[in-house]
Amino acid sequence: MSQEHEKPVTLGVAPGLNDLVDQSSWQKIQTYFIGLVLSAILTVAAFYFVQSKTIWGPSIPVALTVLAVAQVGVHLAFFLHLTTGPDNVNNSLALAFGTLVVALVICGTLWIMYNMDQNMPIMAHMNAKTHSLDQHQGGTPGITKPVAAVVEASVAGRVRSISCDVGMRVTKGQICAVIEVPELDSEHVKAEKLQIEAMARIQQEEIALS
Amino acid sequence: MTVVNDGLSTNLTPVEHHHERHDDAHHGAGAKLVIVGYGFWIFLLSDIVMFSAFFAAHAVLQDATDGGPKGSELLSIRNVAYETACLLLSSFTCGLILVGAEARRMAWTQAALVATGLLGLTFLVLEVREFSELISQGAGPQRSAFLSSFFALVGCHGAHVSVGLLWLGTMMAQLFVKGFRDDILRRLLCFNLFWHMLDIVWVAVFTLVYLVGDAR
Secondary structure, three states: OHHHHHOOOOOOOOOOOOOOOOOOHHHHHHHHHHHHHHHHHHHHHHHHHHHOOOOOHHHHHHHHHHHHHHHHHHHHHHHOOOOOOHHHHHHHHHHHHHHHHHHHHHHHHHHHHHHHHHHOOOHHHHHHHHHHHHHHHHHOOOOOOOOOOOOOOOOOOEEEEEOOOOOOOOOOOOOOEEEEOHHHHHHHHHHHHHHHHHHHHHHHHHHHHO | OOOOOOOOOOOOOOOOOOOOOHHHHHHOHHHHHHHHHHHHHHHHHHHHHHHHHHHHHHHHHOOOOOOOOOHHHHOOHHHHHHHHHHHHHHHHHHHHHHHHHHOOOHHHHHHHHHHHHHHHHHHHHHHHHHHHHHHHOOOOOOOOHHHHHHHHHHHHHHHHHHHHHHHHHHHHHHHHHHOOOHHHHHHHHHHHHHHHHHHHHHHHHHHHHHHHHHHO
């Protein structure tokens, strides 16, 4: 046993391999078979709980999650032969780290997205709020701080660009859309034509002078 | 226990214990098996991290049906039960591949590979049939954010199974031509890990996507 202490590096056992050297093939198959039976029981239980009405409806997702976690445990123990033994430290530490990252990704996503969902009213809510606000503001003008605002065109014309969209956050005073007024547009074109004519005339005069 | 267990010796590793020094064992094929297996284990865990992003997206988007069909209206529990049975049984036969390889029995190992492949193929056929039915009903991935996330997650798992089947076919050919060489045994171990990982991901898929989706 002194050899045990002389070992410079412990690599441990490869993941997926059984560390019991002297097991017969039959014993190894038995391990896989136990895993199969346990997984089958857990799977059947999960499908049964969904189909039947034996457990209280809102608790079904919790029950299903428990069954799934148990089945993953069965797979790790009986199919991947993961143990808590010292030769499996590397494998189980890697697994623990993987589980941590998975938990961070899933819980973090759900947390952030729930928070955004709470702070971002969807269109249906916004319309409802605008209507109630219109009536409310009619009674006490200038006192209430608007919780929603209707943006209306200040001039008649054609929309040249829109820089807002449904669900987007905007700050107060931000430009949401630019409207072109066709009358002003045509005046601009006319003025440009006059300018070109004047330039041409100047050129003619210059040629005549020289 | 008279066997000196240096933590590496299993029947997959070449016989090199007892008389060899431990230092030598760490540079031998046994150490390589552990290192390759461990590296592949890390890859699989990172693959599961990638899957977790798909799961998170699906969890966020499962109610974003845009007035279209919900999961409980679309998904067939019977079909997913068959799929689950196929994959669970294939996980068992996949274990038999490794036992056969450790016993150096060619016929047994090949038979287990064939069984695993057929079960995997059945799973894939069931899944493709389900997808094509959904798409023909107008419930394709472009219908709603919920369906996009559904097809992305389940399709990503299906793509893994397809790659696994290609790998399995390759392993059958390699094992047949090259026999139980050290490198072939390492590949069989990695395939074994990959296939078991697919079943673990499927446990999460059928629970969270199909069963919880149906209960909602």
